[in-house]
Amino acid sequence: MLAFLARRVSAAVGTLFLSSVLVFLAVQALPGDVAGQILGKDATPDAVAALRGRLGLDRPAWERYADWMGGALHGDFGTSLVSQRPVGGEVAAHLANSALIAGVTVLFAVTGSIVLGVIAGLYRDRWPDHLISTVSLVGMSVPEFVVATVLVLCFSIALPWFPAVVLYGPDASVGQLLPAVWLPALALAVVMAAYIVRMARTSVIDVMAGEYVTTARLKGLSSWRVVTRHALPSALLPTLHVIALNVAWLVGGVAVVENVFNYPGIGKLMLSSVQNRDLPVIQAVALVSAVVYTVCNLAADLGAMALNPKLRTRGRTR
Amino acid sequence: MTSTVPAAPPADRATAPVVAVRALSVAYRAGGRDIPVAHEVSFEVAPGRTLALVGESGSGKSTVAATLLGHLRHGSRITGGSVTVAGSDVFALTARQLRRLRGSTVALVAQNAGHALTPTMRIGRQIAEAGGDVPVTELLDQVRLPRPAELARRYPHELSGGQQQRVAIAMAIAARPKVLVLDEPTTGLDVVTQRSVLDLVGALRDELGLAAVLVSHDLGVVAHTADEVTVLRAGRVVESAPTRRLFAAPRDPYTRRLLASVPRLDDTGLARVGEDGEREVRPRSAVPADAPVAVTARDVTIDYGTTRAVHGVSFDVRRGEVLALVGESGSGKSTLAWTLAGLRTPSGGTLTHPAGDLARPARSRPRALRSRVQLVFQNADTSLNPRRSVGDAIRHPLRLFGTAATRAEAADRARILIGDVRLDPALADRLPAQLSGGQRQRIGIARALAGRPDVLIADEITTALDVSVQADVLRLLDDLRRERDLACLFISHDLAVVRGIADRVVVLRHGVVVEEGPTEAVFAAPGHPYTRQLMAAALEPDPDARPRAGGTPDSVPGWRDAATPDDVWTDHGDGHRVRRWHPETEAPHETAAATAEETEGAA
Numbered sequence: 028m029l030a031f032l033a034r035r036v037s038a039a040v041g042t043l044f045l046s047s048v049l050v051f052l053a054v055q056a057l058p059g060d061v062a063g064q065i066l067g068k069d070a071t072p073d074a075v076a077a078l079r080g081r082l083g084l085d086r087p088a089w090e091r092y093a094d095w096m097g098g099a100l101h102g103d104f105g106t107s108l109v110s111q112r113p114v115g116g117e118v119a120a121h122l123a124n125s126a127l128i129a130g131v132t133v134l135f136a137v138t139g140s141i142v143l144g145v146i147a148g149l150y151r152d153r154w155p156d157h158l159i160s161t162v163s164l165v166g167m168s169v170p171e172f173v174v175a176t177v178l179v180l181c182f183s184i185a186l187p188w189f190p191a192v193v194l195y196g197p198d199a200s201v202g203q204l205l206p207a208v209w210l211p212a213l214a215l216a217v218v219m220a221a222y223i224v225r226m227a228r229t230s231v232i233d234v235m236a237g238e239y240v241t242t243a244r245l246k247g248l249s250s251w252r253v254v255t256r257h258a259l260p261s262a263l264l265p266t267l268h269v270i271a272l273n274v275a276w277l278v279g280g281v282a283v284v285e286n287v288f289n290y291p292g293i294g295k296l297m298l299s300s301v302q303n304r305d306l307p308v309i310q311a312v313a314l315v316s317a318v319v320y321t322v323c324n325l326a327a328d329l330g331a332m333a334l335n336p337k338l339r340t341r342g343r344t345r
Numbered sequence: 346m347t348s349t350v351p352a353a354p355p356a357d358r359a360t361a362p363v364v365a366v367r368a369l370s371v372a373y374r375a376g377g378r379d380i381p382v383a384h385e386v387s388f389e390v391a392p393g394r395t396l397a398l399v400g401e402s403g404s405g406k407s408t409v410a411a412t413l414l415g416h417l418r419h420g421s422r423i424t425g426g427s428v429t430v431a432g433s434d435v436f437a438l439t440a441r442q443l444r445r446l447r448g449s450t451v452a453l454v455a456q457n458a459g460h461a462l463t464p465t466m467r468i469g470r471q472i473a474e475a476g477g478d479v480p481v482t483e484l485l486d487q488v489r490l491p492r493p494a495e496l497a498r499r500y501p502h503e504l505s506g507g508q509q510q511r512v513a514i515a516m517a518i519a520a521r522p523k524v525l526v527l528d529e530p531t532t533g534l535d536v537v538t539q540r541s542v543l544d545l546v547g548a549l550r551d552e553l554g555l556a557a558v559l560v561s562h563d564l565g566v567v568a569h570t571a572d573e574v575t576v577l578r579a580g581r582v583v584e585s586a587p588t589r590r591l592f593a594a595p596r597d598p599y600t601r602r603l604l605a606s607v608p609r610l611d612d613t614g615l616a617r618v619g620e621d622g623e624r625e626v627r628p629r630s631a632v633p634a635d636a637p638v639a640v641t642a643r644d645v646t647i648d649y650g651t652t653r654a655v656h657g658v659s660f661d662v663r664r665g666e667v668l669a670l671v672g673e674s675g676s677g678k679s680t681l682a683w684t685l686a687g688l689r690t691p692s693g694g695t696l697t698h699p700a701g702d703l704a705r706p707a708r709s710r711p712r713a714l715r716s717r718v719q720l721v722f723q724n725a726d727t728s729l730n731p732r733r734s735v736g737d738a739i740r741h742p743l744r745l746f747g748t749a750a751t752r753a754e755a756a757d758r759a760r761i762l763i764g765d766v767r768l769d770p771a772l773a774d775r776l777p778a779q780l781s782g783g784q785r786q787r788i789g790i791a792r793a794l795a796g797r798p799d800v801l802i803a804d805e806i807t808t809a810l811d812v813s814v815q816a817d818v819l820r821l822l823d824d825l826r827r828e829r830d831l832a833c834l835f836i837s838h839d840l841a842v843v844r845g846i847a848d849r850v851v852v853l854r855h856g857v858v859v860e861e862g863p864t865e866a867v868f869a870a871p872g873h874p875y876t877r878q879l880m881a882a883a884l885e886p887d888p889d890a891r892p893r894a895g896g897t898p899d900s901v902p903g904w905r906d907a908a909t910p911d912d913v914w915t916d917h918g919d920g921h922r923v924r925r926w927h928p929e930t931e932a933p934h935e936t937a938a939a940t941a942e943e944t945e946g947a948a
Binding site: 237238239240241242243244245246247248249252256257260261334335336337 | 416448457464474500
């Protein structure tokens with residue numbers, strides 16, 4: 028078990044290292060002059076040279092990578108070229124805001140869609156299944172900006188319950204942001220629920236057809252006990268990784284939805300930094316996304332270990 | 346140990362049947378029609394008695410047995426008759442009453458305990474959940490599992506197959522039911538484990554006064570365990586009789602054919618069964634003394650990671666000869682077969698064929714060599730691509746090995762090969778799912794023959810087949826090796842099958858050869874205690890079967906290995922040799938069997 032843990036964690040660290048290299052290469056080491064790119068084609072050669080000096084572009088790539096990574100490991104991602112403030116703080120503020128949306132979405136969408144998926148699986152081919160499957164499919168096929176716009180139309184314009192856009196900057200407090208969280212969270216939930224619902228439904232159907240579930244039924248157990256004790260732990264296993272990817276997708280920047288609501292999250296930061304060619308910010312945001320994805324997958328692996336005794340007891344002396 | 350065939354019951358036995366099935370008909374709906382699964386099936390079981398439902402696949406035996414628990418497969422329904430268990434009409438009960446019936450009156454031991462136990466729950470909790478007041482450790486002790494307290498904390502995957510089946514039995518008797526339904530309880534277990542599980546079931550039945558309903562296709566198991574037998578065919582009762590009467594004088598021709606199809610430990614060849622169940626044993630044809638050797642294995646060792654599965658095994662297979670590898674699961678016999686086929690690489694020793702080195706994986710063998718060593722899989726259902734016609738499956742190796750130059754020629758050759766395995770060439774256009782199990786296995790053989798091999802590896806090829814189909818497939822294999830002069834490596838755990846088809850036998854235990862020799866010699870005078878134990882555990886379709894040369898399982902003495910590197914064998918002449926061993930007096934059989942299961946579980 029410890030060996031399994033160690034292997035997973037070291038794989039995660041390796042993944043992060045590789046993605047940091049890729050991020051760095053993509054942004055800094057591509058052909059063409061970065062300083063020229065940033066300043067645009069009307070820049071004077073002097074200005075370009077000055078920027079190159081400031082960015083340290085005259086040094087070899089690996090040296091710049093080592094500097095960047097060394098800083099990043101201490102939370103120092105450099106200075107934003109636009110706001111001239113430390114990138115780390117800026118990213119952290121936006122990340123916290125995104126995490127707020129993600130937290131709310133996960134809390135409701137993930138639990139909700141697991142419950143719906145399990146219900147659909149248990150009532151396979153009967154009306155609850157048809158209803159849940161159809162609605163979740165519709166949610167999956169409509170683009171998120173459409174969902175978001177429709178929600179704004181309904182719940183902030185027709186029925187003025189929630190603010191249509193956020194009027195605060197990235198440093199807004201949780202209390203200020205909270206009223207604005209619900210509509211984006213709902214839009215995201217509609218989009219991501221379908222995947223989890225379908226996955227949960229399929230694996231519940233598989234497991235419920237299994238011999239051990241029949242055996243449990245024929246032991247005279249109640250349906251509730253059969254489902255919760257015998258079927259669910261195995262049925263949730265394949266769903267875990269779908270959930271992990273969805274959560275990572277949420278935290279790692281849902282740019283479109285954040286833009287519709289003008290929500291100061293990490294996705295919005297990514298978009299504006301790309302528009303402004305703010306390289307240190309782009310790099311930091313990309314790296315943070317990679318970290319979020321890796322951590323979510325690691326969490327799913329650990330969750331799988333908790334649900335699957337075959338993984339847990341591996342290597343136990345018998 | 347208690348005999349599991351009890352003496353005839355007292356004549357004045359006043360016990361009313363606890364199970365009564367009357368004119369039961371079951372059908373399922375498919376394509377808008379009712380398809381009958383069982384038709385007017387009737388039987389009764391009294392407390393303390395065992396009734397066996399016997400039949401081949403599709404006979405409806407499992408469906409009928411499941412109705413005792415009020416269970417029907419999705420889409421099935423009762424179209425007539427009734428099932429009464431302990432005085433209640435099972436299909437008239439409310440859901441709540443049915444649950445109580447299942448919890449306390451009837452219990453099921455399912456076919457495959459490995460699939461029937463919930464993988465995410467500890468064994469102790471699964472047993473406790475089944476209700477009853479008996480402590481879990483006492484139940485585990487009752488099914489003769491060692492160290493119950495520790496075992497209760499384990500998960501199903503940490504046990505061996507035999508231990509899992511014992512746990513399933515403990516779960517079934519937890520609430521002290523009146524009726525036990527056993528659905529093929531030992532299929533998939535080794536002979537030795539099977540024997541001990543059956544003895545356990547018999548002892549518990551006597552101890553707790555249970556009525557048992559045993560579903561089985563294995564007539565040896567039935568003869569050993571049941572008091573009465575009901576033979577089913579296509580959902581109808583063909584014959585119902587006390588076990589002794591049925592095996593001694595079967596009345597229905599189908600029962601006679603079924604009984605005659607079962608290979609016997611004393612058959613000296615393969616039996617051909619006539620329409621009315623008459624048996625004619627075809628003697629084995631002698632392998633010529635100068636037959637060339639097709640495969641030579643010398644000191645082959647095979648490792649799985651750090652575990653050694655096969656320890657220095659040597660043998661020769663000659664053209665026209667069937668060499669059987671015999672042993673329990675975990676003995677390394679399938680590992681050897683797969684290595685010979687090139688699916689694994691040995692870690693030591695040599696494995697050669699006149700056309701080249703077989704110690705290399707299939708992908709790096711020259712094509713000429715690859716086509717000459719072919720494998721037939723145990724399970725034809727899963728080894729054929731369900732989306733390609735069987736003709737395609739045979740054409741593919743024809744083209745791959747270049748034995749057919751053109752598309753048309755390949756199609757022709759495929760049809761000829763299908764004819765060679767005694768099937769209608771018109772079947773070439775069918776998909777595997779449209780064929781029966783026996784037909785699929787024949788296609789598997791035809792596919793292996795496509796490369797014109799001289800070595801054929803048959804890995805438990807009849808295990809999944811019904812007994813009458815098994816007889817046909819064995820005969821086909823025997824014909825083919827005569828016609829084509831094939832060297833055949835036959836892997837099996839069924840000693841009676843081996844006796845009929847093999848010229849020579851190699852007995853493997855934990856990856857070590859303990860005995861080898863000509864089939865006749867080994868069966869007439871098994872020299873190693875392990876071989877004797879295997880033979881004693883094999884069940885014959887005869888309730889009065891006398892102990893064989895090996896004796897009863899209890900009479901096999903404890904032993905320990907006494908081979909030294911320079912002195913491995915005791916030679917009995919004519920190639921019959923036995924690995925050296927010493928009697929060990931203080932190890933009684935019971936513990937020996939338990940330890941054997943233990944080690945299997947840890948493997």
